Amino acid sequence: MDNMDIEKIRKDFPILSKKINGNTLIYLDNAATSQKPSAVIDGIKYFYENINANPIRSIHGLAEEATKAYNDARQKVAAFINADPEEVVFVRNATEAINLVSFAFPFKEGDRVSTTYLEHHSNLLPWLRLKEKGINVDIVSISDDYELDMDYYKQLPKNTRLVAVTHASNVTGTINDVKEITRVSHEQGSLVLIDAAQSIPHMPFDVKDIGADFIAFSGHKMLAPFGIGVLYIKKEIAENLKPFLTGGEMIKDVSLSKVIYENIPNLFEAGTQNIEGAYGMGLAIDYLNDIGMENIEKYENELTSYLYEKSKELKNVDIYSGKSKRFNGIFSFNVVGLHSHDTAYLLDKKGIAVRSGFHCAQPLIEDRLKLDGAARASLYFYNTKEEIDTFINELNDIAGKYGRR
Ligand SMILES: Cc1ncc(COP(=O)(O)O)c(C=O)c1O
Incomplete structure (x- = not known):
């Protein structure tokens, strides 16, 4: 070492x-938030002194630098979790990422979603709220050793569309076998969302190896500034998702009678994003990679x-x-x-x-x-x-x- x-x-x-x-x-x-190294703290200052402009929209030189910084940050995040850059959506935090999926997922009345007793509220409340739309929510139990009931996943209730589960608990510390949960859930036709807020900051993480469809995490728990987080969306499932927020830069074409939406990641990045945060997250990842x-x-x-x-x-x-x-x-x-x-x-x-x-x-x-x-x-x-x-x-x-x- x-x-x-x-x-x-x-x-x-x-x-x-x-x-x-x-x-x-x-x-x-x-587990609440990590401290920040000078490389990130100083980098934010550098961003505002040298790069600050609204990316993607304007074509002047400074805006192009900002666009490049934003794209570079997305690439660093993608490489860090072995995703493709278009699969990386910048959001505010893990909470927003999971809420986004609860709105974007094409649930129908009578569908089921499962979450667990081990969850942080951010992977519980977005699902409980779906009950208002006639979606059933199952809560997977845990043993006295804080292990999930893995038998539940072997035989998911009929109509389960999405299995949501934390990779690591912020209370009991349990690290769940999310690769196995993903494998068996896929076999039964359900998609899988992983809350990786307490795992990605601490271990190598490979989205392709785990195979899940959605992965949520927060920058601030892994040396990055507050207000920047990531929702990974596997590109094969993206076309069935509905827009969450609508507005600037998430569309290909707009008239008053017809709107053609962008693909991911832009589809879910309506409005001016936290560019400074994304830049800082890129620097945080550089720092983690150096170690x-x-x-x-x-x-x-x-x-x-x-x-x-x-x-x-x-x-x-x-x-x-x-x-x-x-x-x-x-x-x-x-x-x-x-x-x-x-x-x-x-x-x-x-x-x-x-x-x-x-x-x-x-x-x-x-x-x-x-x-x-x-x-x-x-x-x-x-x-x-x-x-x-x-x-x-x-x-x-x-x-x-x-x-x-
Ligand atoms: C397991 C887990 N999931 C989600 C979150 C939510 O993270 P954030 O508040 O950054 O959205 C936390 C925060 O502590 C967490 O521990």
């Missing part, structure tokens, strides 16, 4: 030396094992992640007897940033895990074993003072 020079990597992220309540920040809220996604995955797996090993030292702490066959660097927990917000507050006093609450997965946390919230530490490749040591020590201290059995 030559490229995993952590000390050097950490210097690329200016915020990691910030002091919080007198302590150097230990940022363990990476290498295999290296990132390997290092994060090492950190995750270390964290779970160290967690054995904890007393009066319940853990709700890391039980599935495959899991990522997410560690969900509660100090017994303490609300997760109080735990997060006490950790913050020591400069340790963790998330608390429902994690936008309330049915999972409240209905399935029977909790009124959980605290969550989540890792990225700039975290260190020393940070994990400090986190575990401080957590043990809090649990010792406030926890009860």
Whole structure:
């Protein structure tokens, strides 16, 4: 892992030396959003000082530079996930990507869509809303080890048109076998959407290998700015989709009596897009590629094992992640007897940033895990074993003072 020079990597992220309540920040809220390297931060400034114009529309030189920057960013994203550039639609985030599919998919009354208990609200609510249009929604259950019921996928209910599933859970850390889910769902005639918001930032990802039809992810969880995300659409299925938003640059020809729409990706990019965001996402991908996604995955797996090993030292702490066959660097927990917000507050006093609450997965946390919230530490490749040591020590201290059995 030559490229995993952590000390050097950490210097690329200016915020990691910030002091919080007198302590150097230990940022363990990476599942919520990642920090940004100077290459991205400075790149945004460069964009506005050198490239800024509205791409595609105007033909002057600066606009052509902006168009090139936008197209280059699309190509970088496509290469990163092994897609073709026209299969990459820029959106605001994973949430918008999934909502887009819920509007664009040609559902008919009586059709079925499935999602799961493991989902973030963004892969749940767009489907639940379809009930208003007479679409049936199935929720796939999970075991006590946070594994999806894979038998469900072997025999999908009749009329299932779309199977929506997360690649990695933002609460339990479960990494699902989305390749297998895609394979068996396709055999039964259903298309597949994967929420890859918690996987693409952390591992090599190949859309052709997985074979799914839609893949949603957010730039901000993988070093890019806020407000830029991606919906991958497999080109073979694109022609059956209906436009989502209508307006500028998503049409080939317009008269008051007839509109001819563009093909993907333009079909789903109505109006002026977040060009700066796309440019920043291209730079983020350059940065990730320089380190290498295999290296990132390997290092994060090492950190995750270390964290779970160290967690054995904890007393009066319940853990709700890391039980599935495959899991990522997410560690969900509660100090017994303490609300997760109080735990997060006490950790913050020591400069340790963790998330608390429902994690936008309330049915999972409240209905399935029977909790009124959980605290969550989540890792990225700039975290260190020393940070994990400090986190575990401080957590043990809090649990010792406030926890009860
Ligand atoms: C698994 C998962 N899916 C989707 C999302 C939504 O991402 P965004 O808020 O960027 O749309 C998140 C965010 O935490 C997530 O963890």
